[in-house]
Amino acid sequence: MANEKKAVEQITSMEEDFAKWYTDIVKKADLIDYSSVKGCMIIRPYGYAIWENIQRILDGRFKELGHENVYMPMFIPESLLNKEKEHVEGFAPEVAWITMGGSERLTERLCVRPTSETLFCEHYKNIIRSYRDLPKLYNQWCSVVRWEKTTRPFLRSREFLWQEGHTMHATAKEAEEETIRMLNVYATFFEQDLGMPVLRGQKTDKEKFAGAKATYTVEALMHDGKALQGGTSHNFGDGFARAFDIQYLDKDNTLKYCHQTSWGVSTRIIGGIIMTHGDDRGLVLPSAVAPIQVVIVPVQQHKEGVLEAAEALKDRLSSVCRVKIDDSDNSPGWKFAEYEMKGVPVRIEIGPRDIESRQCVLVRRDNHEKQFVSLDGLEERVLAELDALTKALYEKASANRAKRTFTATDLATLQEIAAKESGYIRAMWCGELDCELELKEKADVSSRCIPFDDQEPISDTCVCCGKKAKHLVYWGKAY
């Protein structure tokens, strides 16, 4: 249809070129603009509003669980960063350094935080004395800098926004519980609020965070079959505590090292939302984080009573959701396309015909079906549709994941699948780094995670070396 075609001609089709489709969307939905520094993006009001919604929801959940927000400096002296060996080795290659202050050369250079473990450790050492001081449950919302070679809006930028929780506990058991608890907070947020199914699981040693004892992850699968690590939760054991000498005096009057966790999600989530739910008309936003949940488009708005009726609807709906009315001079068709591009979950059209029959037209972003809806009880109906939309997105994404999840019990099959398909490949693994490297080399896949909820062995031997298998691993290509 000519009109259909016209509505989508502004963005590249995702089938044609997924990468270009993605950049088209981030630009044309007004999420970001590029800045004059490579890899540093300007997050525009509409994009930032999505982040604010993510922040508000997660921040509330963190606080319900007893976490407090703090703010740490953005600079880390080199000597402080160097205290934990594995950690510094992991991050050193992508750290940005400050060497000058005004016109003076600094005696010790400062790194711009790539993550704040060391800063938290320095502070915790000063404030933790007794078991009564534990646990310490701190979180901060901030930006961090990692000097990436290749950058993409939201997915990999040199500066990005995130939250990083850093907690200190008396025992290893408590630290492990906190690590899993926060992983579950993320998993729930992804699945219920963002409509994104995730795999909860553990990273292999190769993929885990520098300095961590164990790294857990929620992995999401994008529409094109590539995986995206959505959030991470690390258990540090007492490794950093030993490096920074963070001890407390326990009830039994002996000094003990603290056990530590950290966990984070970043603006990368927004990239994940785009690549999971978006379509050829543009962005599709899950209701919970959509800056505009309902857009009201008046039709024949110059006619008597139309704008007034639209305004009245807006007033009513404002009490239950985020609603906008577009009374600009643009034609209705223009507005339809515009708000589809921006991923607004629900559109309501109201014109003279509707007013006469006390109804309006309601169209959901995910299925585009026009429904004639009575104005009575509209608030409840809209809330139900917002909820149904997120659930429908979840179902659709789950179906995509199911379609793209494969199983291999021998190397040849795994290679064949990896070459032909895009998605997860379930396969047994012996636990050796060599096999991970070999699979990368031979099939160009990396281990995404050892999933918690899918460990029923599919064979006894490692898919790569044939030795006794330890875990079922999801393999794939990742962003």
Place this chain on the structure above:
RNA sequence: CUGGGUGUGGCGCAGCUGGUAGCGCGCUACCUUGGGGUGGUAGAGGCCGCAAGUUCAAGUCUUGUCACUCAGACCA
């Protein structure tokens, strides 16, 4: 970091064998139209990424450089 692509009004592009810049969209004003990007009239807006060089003359040729972008390698 390696390899490709691209830099020309805000955006997308044209500009051939060198001769002093053009189209579409958008923007501004007014009118018109309005249930899937409505049509019209009149306007505003560019030292062609940057720097050297060749030439009487460079958007166009040469060299260098910077940026963006895609695909790898590396990472949230």
